[in-house]
Amino acid sequence: GNSVTQMEGPVTLSEEAFLTINCTYTATGYPSLFWYVQYPGEGLQLLLKATKADDKGSNKGFEATYRKETTSFHLEKGSVQVSDSAVYFCALPRGSTLGRLYFGRGTQLTVWP
Amino acid sequence: EPEVTQTPSHQVTQMGQEVILRCVPISNHLYFYWYRQILGQKVEFLVSFYNNEISEKSEIFDDQFSVERPDGSNFTLKIRSTKLEDSAMYFCASSEEIVAIGELFFGEGSRLTVL
Numbered sequence: 001g002n003s004v005t006q007m008e009g010p011v012t013l014s015e016e017a018f019l020t021i022n023c024t025y026t027a028t029g030y031p032s033l034f035w036y037v038q039y040p041g042e043g044l045q046l047l048l049k050a051t052k053a054d055d056k057g058s059n060k061g062f063e064a065t066y067r068k069e070t071t072s073f074h075l076e077k078g079s080v081q082v083s084d085s086a087v088y089f090c091a092l093p094r095g096s097t098l099g100r101l102y103f104g105r106g107t108q109l110t111v112w113p
Numbered sequence: 114e115p116e117v118t119q120t121p122s123h124q125v126t127q128m129g130q131e132v133i134l135r136c137v138p139i140s141n142h143l144y145f146y147w148y149r150q151i152l153g154q155k156v157e158f159l160v161s162f163y164n165n166e167i168s169e170k171s172e173i174f175d176d177q178f179s180v181e182r183p184d185g186s187n188f189t190l191k192i193r194s195t196k197l198e199d200s201a202m203y204f205c206a207s208s209e210e211i212v213a214i215g216e217l218f219f220g221e222g223s224r225l226t227v228l
Binding site for chain 1 (some may be wrong): 117144148154155156157159161163168169204205208215216217218219222
């Protein structure tokens with residue numbers, strides 16, 4: 001079935017630094033790709049998504065481009081803030097079944113002022 | 114903003130006891146899910162539910178687990194006889210569309226500790 005591999009964390013950055021969190025996927029066809037974020041003490045929430053190859057998802061200054069050539073969906077932000085400290089998960093639907101997302105292991109991001 | 118709510122936020126139970134975790138999905142959503150996250154590990158799919166029946170379940174969701182939508186608003190996960198390895202954060206989620214198109218809305222989770 002479909003899967004993602006996400007870079008290991010934790011990642012520690014200073015405020016205003018550039019962020020990249022790598023995610024590569026293995027999939028049949030071109031399923032939608034997602035980044036979810038989990039802030040401390042909260043549930044997961046969708047950060048951004050891309051529904052087809054070459055799409056760019058963006059939200060809150062974060063971006064990720066669905067690249068079929070490199071089977072990647074790396075998350076980037078040009079200037080991180082302390083409030084971006086959270087765990088970030090790359091995800092995609094598992095095969096053709098409905099509602100079943102496969103999540104990466106998560107990358108803990110800590111941003112220091 | 115509508116949200117998914119879960120209760121309890123934390124439950125401690127003895128091994129072998131039954132546990133029911135409750136969820137109120139977003140009211141106009143049609144698809145419901147349970148996921149779990151063992152501490153330090155991946156978020157794992159347990160089950161999806163649509164039109165009053167299970168539409169998909171993972172290998173984790175064995176006979177000890179069951180789900181129910183007892184009325185128009187609640188969605189419950191029951192573990193009949195808890196084991197130590199059931200200790201995890203359990204997340205309920207709902208969606209308006211199939212996940213390939215839409216997004217999942219997650220609750221804040223119920224932490225289950227089995228002693």
